[in-house]
Amino acid sequence: MDITDIKEMSIIERIHAMELLWDSLCDDEQSIDSPEWHETILNDRKQKSDSGEAEFLTLDQVRLRYQNWQQFMKVLALILSVVLLTACSNGMDVNRIQDEQSGLDALVITIPKIQNKGFVFLDTPDNTRVFTIDAYWEPSKYTLMFNGGYFEEGFSPSGLFKVNGKMIQETVSEKLSGFVALNKEGVLYVLARDENLEAYPSVIQSGPFVIDPGGQIGIKSQSERQAERTLVGITQDGSIVIVVTEPVTLYDVAHGIKKHLPTVERLLNLDGGPSTALKTSSHEILNKGPVRNYIALTKK
Numbered sequence: 001m002d003i004t005d006i007k008e009m010s011i012i013e014r015i016h017a018m019e020l021l022w023d024s025l026c027d028d029e030q031s032i033d034s035p036e037w038h039e040t041i042l043n044d045r046k047q048k049s050d051s052g053e054a055e056f057l058t059l060d061q062v063r064l065r066y067q068n069w070q071q072f073m074k075v076l077a078l079i080l081s082v083v084l085l086t087a088c089s090n091g092m093d094v095n096r097i098q099d100e101q102s103g104l105d106a107l108v109i110t111i112p113k114i115q116n117k118g119f120v121f122l123d124t125p126d127n128t129r130v131f132t133i134d135a136y137w138e139p140s141k142y143t144l145m146f147n148g149g150y151f152e153e154g155f156s157p158s159g160l161f162k163v164n165g166k167m168i169q170e171t172v173s174e175k176l177s178g179f180v181a182l183n184k185e186g187v188l189y190v191l192a193r194d195e196n197l198e199a200y201p202s203v204i205q206s207g208p209f210v211i212d213p214g215g216q217i218g219i220k221s222q223s224e225r226q227a228e229r230t231l232v233g234i235t236q237d238g239s240i241v242i243v244v245t246e247p248v249t250l251y252d253v254a255h256g257i258k259k260h261l262p263t264v265e266r267l268l269n270l271d272g273g274p275s276t277a278l279k280t281s282s283h284e285i286l287n288k289g290p291v292r293n294y295i296a297l298t299k300k
Contacts, residue, residue, distance in 0.1 A: 092280070093109070093110040094107065094280070094283065096108070099259065099260060102248075102253075102259070103252050104255075104257070105245060106229075106243050106253075106257075108242070108243050109241070109242040109280070110235075110239050110241050111242075112239050113239050116188055117185050117186050117187050118299075118300060121293055123168060124291060124293060130287070130289060131291075132287055133146075141299060143281065143297050144280050145279045145294050145296040145297070146244065146277060146278045147230050147270060147295075148180070148270060148271065148291070148294055149204040149293060150206065150270075158176065158205070159171065159172060160197070160205040163201075164201050172205065173205055178193070178206060178208070178209050179197060180206065181202065182201070182202040183200055188295075190232060190267075204295070207268060208268075210253050210254045210257065211264050211267035217254045219251045219253075222251045223249045226248055227272050227273045228274075228276035229248060229269065230244050231244075231268060232268055232295070233267030235264050235265055241264060241267070243257065254267075275287050
């Protein structure tokens, strides 16, 4: 097929062909590294947007600026390509926080509110031997997986735990202050004890809140106990944040996160220590001990 064949197609047929091409790219497991100049341009544009220097145009304004139809179609194609590339991406932003004052060394994954859907819980009740997160990871199925809540000596979940409406542990722990909940569409919520849980078919109880609902620091005193940590939270704009740390106290996590991520509205501690685990296509932290349940984000 060449440009002559394409021109013989109707506009609707060309658009449909373009959609099929983008769909094929979205399903391709191979990734293309973005060149460094992409990041430079994006950072420059973000800085202009944040400072108010950027000029935003509606589609009608773009049409007026590019009176020539061919020019307009090229600009429109560029806009569509950016939109489609965004749709193809997993939407995750990965950063690292290293704060000398608090000692916090953390991997932080941020998922925009628009991408917050498709989460699932994996119940893993077999503790006859330690299965690392690799045993449950399916690259064709998941874009992200991390460890869930605590468990008791007999490997029963600590606190309330249900998956897709099936109650596995109905006792609500008085010691754990929060819940990770999923609705039917897999939208993830981080809830406090006074919030209604009945509407959610999947719930894991955990705690404590390192950042209390409302954005205030939830850990008031220092502890000598350092451990690897896994935490999940929500920012003021509704984005989901997952934080996995090197050994650190919860007090230092709270102060380090508040310093570097001030828009976090709440942040809940999950199981940690040897159970700390995280997996993406490009990052891997293997648990050294058993994990009672996992939280995973399925591919769209």
